[in-house]
Amino acid sequence: PKGVGALVLADGIEYAGGKYDVTELAANAFSGNTVLTSIDMTDSSVKTIGQSCFRDCTALSGVQFSANSVTNMQKSGVFSGCTSLTRLSIPSLNLSSKYNNSPFAGSSIQELTVYNLSSTGIKANLLNNMPDGFTLNLPGDISSTALVANTFGSTKNVTLNLGAQEDVEHYKTVFDGKDVTVQLFGGEEGAQAIITDSAGGVTGYATLNDAINAINQSEGTGPFQVRTINNGSTTIEWTGDVAPNKATVIDFAGASVDLPDTLTLQAPLTIENITNINPDEDTLTTLIAGSYAFAMVDGGSFGFAEIRGSDLTFAGTLPGGQFDGGQDSRQVQLTGTGDGATVTFVDVGRSDYYYVLPNMAGFAKLVLDGAYLAADGAEAFRGQLDDVTAVELQDGGLKLNASAEIESLSGNGELRFAEGAALNVTGGASGSFRLPEFEGTALADSGLSLPLGSDVTLTNANGETVTLPEPVVRVEGLGQYATMADAFAAIESGEADSYTITRLDDVELEATGTSGAYGVAELPAKALIIQGGGHTLSAGDSKTRNYVYAAADLTLVNVELNMPKTYLRITGEGATVTVEGTVTGALEKIDASVSTGCTVLVKATVGDDVIDGIAGTSKNKMTVILQGYGSLEAPAAKTAFPTISNSSGTLVLENSWLVADNAANWGGIEVRQG
Secondary structure (H helix, E strand, O other): OOOOOEEEOOOOEEEOOEEEOOOEEOOOOOOOOOOOOEEEOOOOOOOEEOOOOOOOOOOOOEEEOOOOOOEEEOOOOOOOOOOOOOEEEEEEEEEOOOOOOOOOOOOOOOEEEEEEEEEOOOOOOOOOOOOOOOEEEEOOOOOOOOOOOOOOOOOOOEEEEEOOHHHHHHHHHHOOOOOEEEEEOOOOOOOOEEEEOOOOOEEEEOOHHHHHHHHHHOOOOOOEEEEEOOOOOOEEEOOOOOOOOOOEEEEOOOOEEEOOOEEEOOOOEEEEOOOOEOOOOOOOEEEEEEOOOEEEEOOOOOOEEEEEEOEEEEEOOOOOOEOOOOOOOEOOEEEEOOOOOEEEEEOOOEOOEOEEOOEEEOOOEEEEEOOEEEEOOEOOEOOOOOOOOEEEEEEEEEEEOOOEEEEEEEEEEEEEEOOOOOEEEEEEEEEEEEOOOOOOOEHHHOOEEOOOOOEEEEEOOOOOEOEOOOOOEEEOOOEEEOOHHHHHHHHHHOOOOEEEEEEOOOEEEOOOEEEOOEEEEEOOOOEEEEEOOOOEEEEOOOOOOEEEEEOOOEEEEOOEEEEEEEEEEEOOOOOEEEEEOOOEEEEEEEEOOOOOOOEEEEOOOOOOOOEEEEEOOOOOOOEEEEEOOOOOOOOEOHHHOOEEEOOOOEEEEEOOOEOOOOOOOOOEEEEEOO
């Protein structure tokens, strides 16, 4: 890219419907780009940087590498001509070329920090002809053969800072007589913590607290990288409730840490590579993250009383409390705070070995990224999903030992269920999931319940597809349903006064009661519009009379009726039944004999072969409105419209012309153009 200033390489790039990791920057990828000012690969998967990748990028002043992978630089001149790049910090660097191909040749780097250096190839002249006063910081473990006497070539006034006194003694011998000063990082006493700022600057501090205080007093905005050095002490002391006030990652490099009783975050914080937390103390730490993101990567398994916050991540290991092998063991409590609190677990457990989910409450979302965890997996762990509304699997797995209900399920992974356990997803679901303990092919038997219409692929233990039920109706504002009865139940409990039902397949109105010897299907007592979509609407046995009760306004649109023995009875006072659009099939009667003030509006121009009759009584004052029947030149014959009987009400003709041989039962006729 030639027109990019600050470039951030994300964790994967989406292209043509797929997502791809960027693992390599090719030779000359950015060569000659004089606009590029910085490149951030922190969250990328870049592992290899090719020859002359950044050659002559004269405005480039900052490069941040991924801390999660080793960076391979095997060819020369990667930073040649980068005149603005004077500091560079690399978490992990591998130099494996067998040739004299220094990636730093021709660069302007004055200070280079490599936390983990492995060099199986080039050593001689690796840092030849670097700027006068060049500093190399190697605070991590370093082999006795990583550097040789002529590593720095003709570079003058070199300072080599090392993290351990034994390394200092060794390399003083190696560089004896060379223009190289070898010393302990941080001076004679040595540094316990090193800060790397966003510009690549490195500073050592005698204690971790000194480093944290320096960050808090710094005018820089971060993010900051802190790495502890094992200079003879295997446990790092973190004293007092003092945390960095800018985004910080603290790498303990395999040391243990004694945390304070309470630690309150002032900014996003990640702690990583910890052997044990509070190893020599009886005290358990309460960490209060609040609204700041907190992550623990490869941290100690014990040492916490409680961790609470709105965005918590645990990778590599689970947080723990105190374990003594008996009943006095204390479990850690994870507590979500604020709306939408999320807890994420990364790379914990395996598909064949599930870890137990820690005690947790208050989290709206649970994310399992390569993590396999069991909920309600022990007597001391119960109700862990009670507050969870969303579960996201990213190549992970969730096992339920007790039934749970959530609103959404997404991602890809596996779901397992102990005997009697089930997961009910009420809102939405998307993704691809395996059910490795289920051998059936029908979802109803699997322990998993999904909303109809879910964009989900399910496979069973044999790799066979698990069939999802198809929705037959959709209710606007509520969702999709497998039966009309399910839809009616949702409507009854819904807050609206009216609903539109769109049929997606043929539907039967099932009887919910009886009237004498006849079955009765009752519609919800709310205004309904039933959109047919050309599908069939049935009710009861087509050979025996049955009833459908409508207690509120009902509109039938574009329906095929399979109700040759059905009375559609209006039971609500003043209710209106409307028939419109393309209506086919058969309905025996629209019956308004038990209520008063009802209206039947027929806008579909159906004949008596579709709706055989519309019936009222001499007392109910029913109004029948016919629209669009016939014309002045060709009036509609009596078989072209439903037979209207037993009405003392009014027949209204709207743009209709009829031929009728008996109007004695009509209380009145109102003509609106007809």
